[in-house]
Amino acid sequence: MAKKITAATSDVYTAILALASLTVLSTAVYVALKCWMYYGTLFSIAQASR
Amino acid sequence: MSTLTKILVVLLSLFSIFLCGMMVAFVGSTKNFKSQFEEQRKLAQYAQAELTKKDELFNTQAFKYKELENRLQETITALETDKNQLVADLRNAQRDSDQYQAQADSWKGVMTGFEQSVRNLQASLQQTQQQLDTARSQRITDQKDLNQITAELHAKIVQLQSMEAERRRLLEQKTELEQQISTSSIVPAREVRVVTQPVSTALPVSPVTAAHDIRGVVMDVDLTLVQLSVGTADGVRENMVFHITRGDQFLCDVVITNVDINQSAGVLQLVQQRPRPGDTASTQL
The missing domain is CATH 1.20.5 (Single alpha-helices involved in coiled-coils or other helix-helix interfaces)
Known part of the structure; x- marks a missing residue:
């Protein structure tokens, strides 16, 4: 069987995916910082301090 | 890369960016609960x-x-x-x-x-x-x-008493003259006495002192005059005061204003009661 060579026909789509990934990453970092600063936890429900 | 893949890549990117925007906006506006x-x-x-x-x-x-x-x-x-x-x-x-x-x-x-x-x-x-x-x-x-x-009466009484005294003196002289006449038949006529010679028989025998108690009775009572049964023979003189009593009761005083031989008269003083004939008169109580 002949090996099919894949080549990027255009870098536009790659840039779009990179931009989307960067946006999602930035958003996740932002939300994590906010949760940590406000409640002191990332994945559990905040508890009332004694 | 097929056309469908390309479309899905573009849509996925767009939705991811949109969703991230919404998430950032939501988290940014959320308060610190x-x-x-x-x-x-x-x-x-x-x-x-x-x-x-x-x-x-x-x-x-x-x-x-x-x-x-x-x-x-x-x-x-x-x-x-x-x-x-x-x-x-x-x-x-x-x-x-x-x-x-x-x-x-x-x-x-x-x-x-x-x-x-x-x-x-x-x-x-x-x-x-x-x-x-x-x-x-x-x-x-x-x-x-x-x-x-009263004054006129006193004057009249004094005149009456003086006339009475004169009458008595004349009576005594008459009596003496009668005695002389009766004795003249026996005695010689040479012994003639003076007719007008005053008679001293009315004078008291002895003078009575004022301290001697003279007692008599009331003989007559007039308006203001009282006649007593004592006179100069008993020692009564003018201005002598007699006390008139009836038993033990004092009646009045009598100041002698006129005195005869055996009777006297005076005016009333300090009259407590009117005296009556028979009441006692004395110079000392």
């Missing part, structure tokens, strides 16, 4: 503490108010008792006032009658006073006339 919860919990604790304090204060005030209510209730009870007593006193006072008012009205009527009686008595008193004034003026006039008549 934990800190707000802590604040609200502190506020709740503070409010709870305040509520406890207020409850204690309320209980304290309620206790005080209860005590105050009890005291006020006792005060109200005492005041109610006083009020009832005062109402009873007021009724008694009103009853007494009505009674006194009735008495005052009756006394007013009595006083009106008394005033009328007093007016009548004053009118009669004025009339009597006028009559008394008239009687006094009449008495003064009568007293003047009486004094004048």
Whole structure:
């Protein structure tokens, strides 16, 4: 069987995916910082301090 | 890369970017609920503490108010008792006032009658006073006339007594002359006596001192003159004072104004009672 060579026909789509990934990453970092600063936890429900 | 893959890549990117934008906007606008919860919990604790304090204060005030209510209730009870007593006193006072008012009205009527009686008595008193004034003026006039008549009477009495003494002296001379005439038939006619010679037989034998008690009786009583049964023969002289008595009762004094041999006359003084003939006269009580 002949090996099919894949080549990027255009870098536009790659840039779009990179931009989307960067946006999602930035958003996740932002939300994590906010949760940590406000409640002191990332994945559990905040508890009332004694 | 097929066309469908390309479309899915573009859509996935767009949706990811849109979703991330929404997430950032939502998280950015979200408040810090934990800190707000802590604040609200502190506020709740503070409010709870305040509520406890207020409850204690309320209980304290309620206790005080209860005590105050009890005291006020006792005060109200005492005041109610006083009020009832005062109402009873007021009724008694009103009853007494009505009674006194009735008495005052009756006394007013009595006083009106008394005033009328007093007016009548004053009118009669004025009339009597006028009559008394008239009687006094009449008495003064009568007293003047009486004094004048008394003086004239005294003069007449003195004249009468002097004439009586003269008559007695003449009687004695007559008696002596008769004796001389009777003896002249025996005695020679040379022994002739003077007819006008005064007779000394009326003189007392011995002078009576003033300290000697002279006693006699009242012979006659006139208006102001008294005739006594003692005279110069008993030692009576003019201005001598005799005390007239009846038993142990003093009647009056008599100042001798005229003296005869065996009787005398005088005027009354210090008259307690009118003397009568037969009363005792003496110079010493």
